[in-house]
Amino acid sequence: MALLNNISAITEALDQEMGRDNTVVVYGEDVGFEGGVFRATVGLQKKYGKDRCFDTPLAEAAIIGSAVGMAVNGMKPVVEIQFSGFVLPGLNQIIGHVARYRNRSRGRYNLPMVIRMPYGGGVRALEHHSESLEDIFAQTPGLKVVIPSTPYDTKGLLLAAIRDPDPVIFLEPKRIYRAFKQEVPKEDYVLPIGKAKLVNEGSDITVVAWGALVREVQNALKDLKDEGISVELIDLRTISPIDRDTIIKSVQKTGRFLVVHEAYKSFGPGAELISIVNEGAFLYLEAPPTRLTGFDVTIPLPKGEHHFIIKPKQISDKIREIVSF
Amino acid sequence: MLTDSYNPLEGKMLSILDKDGKIINKDLVPDISDDELVHMYKTMLLTRILDIKSLQYQRQGRMLTYAPNQGQEATQVGSIAASEKKDWLVPAFRELGAWLYKGVTIEQIFLYWYGNELGSKFPEDVNMLPICVPIASQLPHAVGIGMASNIKGEDVVTIAYVGDGGTSQGEFSEAVNFAGVFNTPTVFIISNNQYAISVPREAQTKAKTLAQKAIAFEIPGIQVDGNDILAVYAAAKEAVDRARNGGGPTLIECVTYRLGPHTTSDDPTIYREDSEVEHWKEKDPITRFKNYLIKKKLWNEEMDEKQKEEYNTLVNNNFKKVEESGLVPLEDIFKYNYEEMPENLEIQYRDYVKYLREEVK
């Protein structure tokens, strides 16, 4: 066991997998010599050499596009995009190619690659450093989208992502990169992609969240404890493919549903989750399934960001509202 | 033409002032009035002071992330000084000297770095686009402004900035190519400050110079000493004049150095030696230009001290004003997404206001 935060859990997973599998290569802007602007790849170049961990020119389309070629030719690239706001020049590659290679070659080519990127708001960052874009990826057939919320999950899910035969978008909630530490096993383990995690068992309402929002919900639950509201909290962990079963079963039990996410509301992941609830648990519902999300506005700069960021009090109020419907 | 005599492929770099402020290229000294020379110098000085103060505020926890400019003032001011009021400035995010010269107020600069969208709402008579964080994505906008200028038949030039790292982006090449194809009145300034965060210039491209990237697109390109304001001005002026007269775009690589960290969240000691920084400090663009002005009897140390003091106060006062400006009102994050607020936004806004009111009760 070692006490790790979310960043050091990434470093440990990359380190172990590079040691185990010499087809794993790690690259991106500032990733090699410096070890990344968040220090996720620190020490890897020194340990595995410049062939295995390196800096690239500043060009996201080429970073992702070259990873396609690498994967076709026997490597397992794990590329870093410095912030999710800067993946946009690479979307042509991701949506146009990464997601489609297996299908368009009828299985002749598969792309065992991972695209890692910090995402999300709440860190009072500069413009284009705070967006939550999980819906764009989750909406694209052929991609898997994983978002860990704890160091233990980060390590197990990243190892699973690298070993996955399909491309995985690995979104890292940067707000909690260093927010807390957790005991994480030294040995190698994988957590299943496509499986949600039951964080808290409860009987009155199912709340689904992921990434940094899981902690916000947990904070909200402290408020509710004395009020006798029993919340079942599910950490989705994989946005796509979604774990329908866990959600439907939970809502069949609780009869109420809330999804909390920072991504924009309209056409966001909450809409998908509510549809799943309607399809699978409609007759069990005692209140309308509800979403608490980012507004449909460009995420504000720091002096207006507090309006946008979802606070625990809002979550507990929303839960009260649903339970007393 | 300077662009004829300084072929980047031959490793020629234009310089006029040496590091002590002595003229080394007499024939090329640009024709700039004394008043203008002093104005350029004062803008550099203000840039430096605003930068130093910002780093202080940041360390005191009074400021968010900030991208410093120290060492790059000649590149910034020399290039924009070659343009006119009616011309456009398309920034990247590290051209403080150019913005100040163009007429952006200190208050706005602080508002932007302080995290307020109003910092990107420049005065109506300042033809400048907002600061652009996604690297190189601003360059096609600059070219589009020029394409419109051509259609409208106006003699307006666009000066666009990008870093050395930015030249690796597809949008850089796409924009320069467009500029060539549509013969737009665009002057591309590459602020080659040797680094893109931790990645050194040599790791960005195998090309020996960034200026030579012009050659493939068949437009003029030149490399200049970016710490020599006279050289920057001379190259930029030639390019601006050419653009204004229908001669099309130019690519200017200014060779300079970022003396400070990439941003306040960066620790440059990880990726570069102090000795390298010291070496570049000797080429400081401000000291060099000051010595030149002193020799020309346009400036002296006493004036310098007085001016610095005045700027310190000016910067402090503006910062305090911004510090007291408070938070962005809720309404503002909704109001500007569309000309008319669509129903989904109106509902979200109304519901949230109602919630906040009830929460207070």
Ligand SMILES: Cc1ncc(C[n+]2csc(CCOP(=O)(O)OP(=O)(O)O)c2C)c(N)n1
């Ligand atoms: C598309 C994109 N990718 C990554 C980043 C993160 N980033 C911010 S500045 C920077 C380096 C820019 O280097 P350069 O173009 O040389 O400009 P400089 O910072 O040296 O002024 C990077 C990688 C970004 N802002 N935009």
Ligand SMILES: [Mg+2]
């Ligand atoms: Mg640079």
